[in-house]
Amino acid sequence: xxxxxxxxxxxxxxxxxxxxxxxxxxxxxxxxxxxxxxxxxxxxxxxxxxxxxxxxxxxxxxxxxxxxxxxxxxxxxxxxxxxxxxxxxxxxxxxxxxxxxxxxxxxxxxxxxxxxxxxxxxxxxxxxxxxxxxxxxxxxxxxxxxxxxxxxxxxxxxxxxxxxxxxxxxxxxxxxxxxxxxxxxxxxxxxxxxxxxxxxxxxxxxxxxxxxxxxxxxxx
Numbered sequence: 001x002x003x004x005x006x007x008x009x010x011x012x013x014x015x016x017x018x019x020x021x022x023x024x025x026x027x028x029x030x031x032x033x034x035x036x037x038x039x040x041x042x043x044x045x046x047x048x049x050x051x052x053x054x055x056x057x058x059x060x061x062x063x064x065x066x067x068x069x070x071x072x073x074x075x076x077x078x079x080x081x082x083x084x085x086x087x088x089x090x091x092x093x094x095x096x097x098x099x100x101x102x103x104x105x106x107x108x109x110x111x112x113x114x115x116x117x118x119x120x121x122x123x124x125x126x127x128x129x130x131x132x133x134x135x136x137x138x139x140x141x142x143x144x145x146x147x148x149x150x151x152x153x154x155x156x157x158x159x160x161x162x163x164x165x166x167x168x169x170x171x172x173x174x175x176x177x178x179x180x181x182x183x184x185x186x187x188x189x190x191x192x193x194x195x196x197x198x199x200x201x202x203x204x205x206x207x208x209x210x211x212x213x214x215x216x217x218x219x220x
Contacts, residue, residue, distance in 0.1 A: 006218060060117070135156065
C-alpha cells in the first residue's frame with residue numbers, strides 16, 4: 001500500500017513548460033483565483049533556479065494595502081540578499097523619485113548573477129501606480145533580472161502589455177489547472193488510488209482547481 005501524503009507537491013510537465021519562459025522574461029504575471037497553486041508553482045521554479053544556476057531570490061509577501069509595510073518588506077528582501085541599494089531609501093512619492101529608484105535598482109542588480117524578484121499576493125496592494133512602476137522597471141531591467149508578480153486579479157494596464165511585448169510572460173488559470181492525466185498523476189503521488197470514473201467525476205466537479213481536488217481527497 002502506498003503511503004498517504006496529501007501535502008505532496010506536484011508540478012506537471014506541462015506546468016513546468018509553462019514556467020520555463022520565466023527565466024528569459026523581464027516580467028512574469030501569474031494571475032489566477034485563490035487555490036490554483038500560483039505560489040506553489042513559483043516556489044518550485046525558484047528552487048529549481050537556485051539549484052541549477054545559483055540564482056538569488058528576493059521574495060516580497062504582501063499582506064495589506066499599506067504602502068509603508070509593503071516598502072519595508074521590499075527593503076527586507078533586498079537586505080536579506082545582501083543588497084544595500086535600498087538602505088535609507090524612502091518609498092518614492094512622485095515621478096522623479098520613481099525615476100531615481102529605477103536607475104539605482106538597475107545599476108545595483110546588473111551583472112551576471114541571476115536575480116528573481118517575487119511579489120506574492122499583489123492583489124492585496126491594489127495600487128495602479130505600483131503596477132505602472134513595475135512595468136516601467138520590467139522595461140528597463142538588465143537581462144539577468146526577472147520580476148515575478150502573482151495576483152488573484154489582472155493588474156497590467158493594457159498599454160503596458162503592448163509595450164512590454166516579448167519581455168512579458170503571462171500565466172493564468174488555464175495554465176495551472178489540472179487536466180485528467182495530471183489529476184491522476186497528482187492523486188497517485190498523494191497515495192490515493194481512484195478509479196477512472198472517480199477521476200472523471202472529480203475533474204467535472206473541481207474543474208482542475210487544485211484546492212478543490214485537495215479537499216476532495218481529504219473527504220475520500
